[in-house]
Amino acid sequence: MTPAEEATARLYGDIHRYASPTFALDYFLPGFRKHLAALGLDPDRALQGIRVLDAGCGGYAGGIAIMKALGARYAVGVDLSWENLEHARERLRGTPGVRLERGNLLDLPLRDNRFDFVYCNGVLMSTEDPQRGFRELVRVLRPGGRIYIGVYGRGGLFNEVAVPLMKAAGRIVPRPITTRALRYVPRLLEPSTSLLDFMYVPIEHHYHASDVAGWFETVKIQPTFLRHYYELDTALSRALYGEGTMLFFSGIKP
Ligand SMILES: C[S@@+](CC[C@H](N)C(=O)[O-])C[C@H]1O[C@@H](n2cnc3c(N)ncnc32)[C@H](O)[C@@H]1O
Structure with a gap:
């Protein structure tokens, strides 16, 4: 692992300890169902009996938890962080058809x-190379299979002002001090709103929707843009979050 990857794995190993046991299903499942419906799929049928990959599954294994809840037969989770994999193993104990593996998204230890x-x-x-990671995800997807990704968006006060301010604060205040202070504001320790993530993640790219659509086009996948499940398409939301705090995209490999 490179030094930045080691720091990334350590950071998320810490952050994901603050997820409540039901975090994955409470936070991600309703939004994911909305996205499946927006893609014209029946959320209760689309994943029944299929093989899924959660790349960068994290300690609470959110992707695996929701895809298993929707009927996926076999789920593989890959993550850089041993600590997160251990944590995910605990969370998923008793869930059949799951394999967790340490690996790097930039060079997935999985067959085509x-x-x-x-x-x-x-x-x-x-x-360190998001487009290479994207190509790896497409490599392990079967023709006719579906890819679903979420990356940070650009524009708006949050992405262009608040995020750089949080990063500047992270360069000044050591992480243990912030972590101690945040015990009084537990909401900001939760993975979905983690101040630790914004302040201390070593690498963080933000994208325009057109950038991500371009990745899909280079691998000949027709992209569908999905707005973040909890953000509206209003003038206020655009002023605050620009194209979105997260941009979700999906498409089918030809
Ligand atoms: C922000 S968390 C997202 C976790 C989860 N996917 C979710 O939906 O909440 C990022 C996760 O990706 C992992 N990660 C970061 N870079 C990675 C890489 N190059 N290869 C594999 N996993 C990586 C981190 O260890 C962390 O668990």
Whole structure:
């Protein structure tokens, strides 16, 4: 691992300890169902019996938890962080048809054309070569299978002002001090709103929707843009979040 990857793995190992036991299903499942419906799929049927990959599965294994809840037969989770994999193993204890593996998204330890559905939320933008990671995800997806990714967006006060301010604060205040202070504001320790993530992640790219659509076009996948499940398409939301705090995209490999 490179020094930045080691720091990334350590950071998320810490952050994901603050997820409540039901975090994955409470936070991600309703939004993911909305996205499946927006893609014209029946959320209760689309994943029944299929093989899925959660690339960068994290400690609470959100992607695996929701895809298993929707009927996926076999789920593989890959993550850089041993600590997160250990944590995910605990969370998923008793769930059949799950394999967790340490690996790097930029060089997945998986065969070509292996999965029916590849899920990768909140990971590519923190890697050293997001487009290479994206091509890896497509490599392991079978023709006719679906890819679903989420990366940070651009524009708006949050992405252009608040995020750089949080990063500047992270360069000044050591992480243990911030962590101690945040015990009084537990909401800001939760993975979905983690101040630790914004302040201390070593690599963080933000994208225009057109950038991500371009990645899909280079591998000949027709992209569908999905707005973040909890953000509206209003003038206020655009002023605050620009194209979105997260941009979700999906498409089918030809
Ligand atoms: C922000 S968390 C997202 C976790 C989860 N995908 C979710 O939806 O909440 C990023 C996760 O990706 C992992 N990660 C970061 N870079 C990676 C890489 N190059 N290869 C594999 N996993 C990586 C981190 O260890 C962390 O668990």
